[in-house]
Amino acid sequence: MARLQVRRMNRKPFPFHILVFLAPGFVIYGLFMCYPLVDSLRLGLFAQAGGVESFVGFENFVRLMSDPDWAPRFWSALGHSLIFFLINMLVQNPIALMLAALLASMGKSGGIYRTLIFAPTVLSLVITAFLWSLLLSPLWGLPKTLLTPIGMGSLARPWLGLESTALPTLALISAWQFIGVPIILYYAALIAIPNDLVEAAYVDGATGWDVFWLIKFPLILPVVGIIALMTFIFNFNAFDVIYAVKGALAGPNFATDTMMTFFYRTFFGYELQKPNPTMGAAIAGSSFAILMLGVLIYIFVWQRRAKTYEL
């Protein structure tokens, strides 16, 4: 009895004030994030006919992936999203790492470059899209003006207008604009590495190359992972640059159609195409599933293996 009483007295009362502090975040997040997401996933399981919603299970998803009206567009959009991501991953990230390494080794004098390289990132995407459309315009663009005097004018092609080159061109525009973000993250990680580690390595006779790959790179590996994940999420959802340059039809002949432009046309309708919110929600649901998969792979495969070091 006595012991029980003692225990009860020792137990702290439930800290109700914590609930009060958590509530605003919880409510706002729930209301504006969770609810719309869950509702959009729910909408994907319904079909609309004559203004009436009816539950159809996974039929929308099956149609999306196998129906001859939907499947070709769906798979091509998925493929384009992956290509868009891969180009950014393989071009933007290595260049960003290189520039960050250079900036980190420059000390204070790198400031001006840092600002210049980050500048496009803070510009509105509509502006950069317009700028690049002008630069690459076959009528008054830069390539023709630059290449013609040296006899290579025929090399200048309407890159944004050809099916074969439009998507890579857009991916490179996006990579150019947002390269500042991974640079800043790499840079922050690189300058956080204590100098004594680097100096010790030099004393032991390591070259600059060795120091980077054997000491610095392993130390920033967690950042490499998070940047890869960010690249995946941002670029798999690529929409704005395509919409700004090519419009919702993602021309030519849907060559730049990604999951999000496909979703936009389906959900909101376009010109004479009627909006189809339930199929649109199914597209959003599929792309959510793919992003989720990427994030899970990151958490369970990469993050468990990557070593973090106490510095």
Place this chain on the structure above:
Amino acid sequence: MTKPVILLKTMLFVLLIAAIAACAPVAQPAAPAATQAPAATQTPAPTQAPAATEAAATAPAAGEKTSLIIESWRQDDLAVWQDKILPAFMASHPNIEVKFQPVANTEYSTSLATKLEAGTAGDLIMVEPFDYRLKMYQDGDLAKLNDLPGLENFSKLALSAWSTDDGSETYGVPLAAVLHGFIYNKDIFEELGLTPPATEAEFLALLEKVKADGKYTPLAMGTADSFVPGLLGFQLIGPNYWKGEEGRLALIDGSGKFTDPAYINTWAALEKWRPYMPEGFEGVKYGDMQNLFTLGKAAVYPAGSWEISIFNNQIGDKFKLGAFPPPVPNAGDSCYFNDHMDMGMALNAHAKNPEAAREFLAWLTTPEFAELWNNSLPGFFSLSNHKVEITDPLAQEFLSWRASCASTPRNSYQIISRGEPNTDGEINRVTTLVMNGQMTPEEAGAEVQAGLDKWYKPQ
């Protein structure tokens, strides 16, 4: 947990939120449109939508003014309505006050549907042609106007854009049409000794001459925006091949197919334009085409009549402009041209002042309105049968074709674009491919017809 790990987890959490936000349709941002709009119905309107309609006045007492509100997507025309058209109406109808209340064209559908549902929509509703608002009439949101005095001033064709499929019930007064043809640079024509062509062969010979001279781009056209090949290519020259209404109605009743020679020949004719378009035309956008022409660097421009006021403003008196209708395939063929119904005016079925609104609608059918409209908005032509004096010479030229050639609207706007894939979008897509040299005219016809056959069973 060590600090970096916590930091990583937090970042991951933030990223997940970002992913979620990007997925949820409600969070999808409506990205701004950077390009110039194609047709009159889509002219960009940058200003903000006005607040929702305030409750309209209740039934008027004697001597009190009845107020009407016009719902519209034509923000560009706000000044013309406010300063010219409505004052003219109110001068002759002192008891009625009319307000023009446009919203951005991209928001029109949503805003109109919301207002109708809430019962706050204006008494007068501007309507796009054919399938855009037909359902609203069928749902009982728009009133039947068959008995409106003055409708006899419109052709059956003009009324068909705002009538049920069988033409028996009409719900809109035709306001305006846009006409399609070619606008040319008169100065370049004079310099090179060219005259407007009448046949396809003459047209190509003319383009060849401009090309041989080398100083100017023969045809200011590009295929980067897919509505351009569809609307300013296929729909512009096509009526001469499919014989206007005859071909358009045949498609609807199923006796005509996109695999017929008429359509194949249209695409074949467009294919021949390729050498005369600017280099790298695959990347040339609608805005680029306009610039190329207004800067005086191109001889011929495939146009819709809405360009008249745009060109007049941008070109001024830098050079003179002329226009010619789409050339016919062979000399002596009768000519057809695209005369597309673009705007109409309907009556809210739950209007608060239906009598006053009907009075206004009846006024829209008068010669007074036609005169006022055609001269206030050159390039948008009234659809009534009244003879109208137009002051703008280019608009006059366009309008004169109605006397010599037969009118027909775009062939993909009525009925045959109601399903998936919609025929209008398909025409735009395949025409782009044909002009880019990636598809033959035969393949184009087969593809559009296959898409239509998937869902359309003509009666």
